[in-house]
Amino acid sequence: MGTSSRSPAAPAAPAAAAWRDVCPLAQIPPAGARVVKTARGQLALFRTADDVVYALLDACPHKGGPLSQGIVHGHTVTCPLHGRRIDLATGALEAPDVGCTHRFAVRVEGGRVLLDLR
Ligand code: FES
Secondary structure, three states: OOOOOOOOOOOOOOOOOOEEEEEEHHHOOOOEEEEEEEOOEEEEEEEOOOOOEEEEEOOOOOOOOOHHHOEEEOOEEEOOOOOOEEEOOOOEEOOOOOOEOOEEEEEEEOOEEEEEOO
16 A cells, blocks of 8 residues: 655745835935835835835825825934824834834846835
């Protein structure tokens, strides 16, 4: 009598990156932001004074304020509606507030900004 030789199921591979060229870096002002419309919705691109680029859903985790209209300082943005601060690297509200907006991975290559829209 034979035995089964089935191997255990392989773990699911992570989804492949979905990099999209969204704009030139020069279109994001230093210590500022701009909006891009994508298949994932309206996103806010932030460029810090030390030239790091972040991408968040353009909606504050508190009550949906437009983060792209906030003030960028360091690696945080202050929401224009109620003044809560959001960490640009994580999308999370600073304590004691809780909540998080979706963050997208960013690459800058050849002066162009690429987003992973997964
Ligand atoms: S909506 Fe951003 S702080 Fe209230």
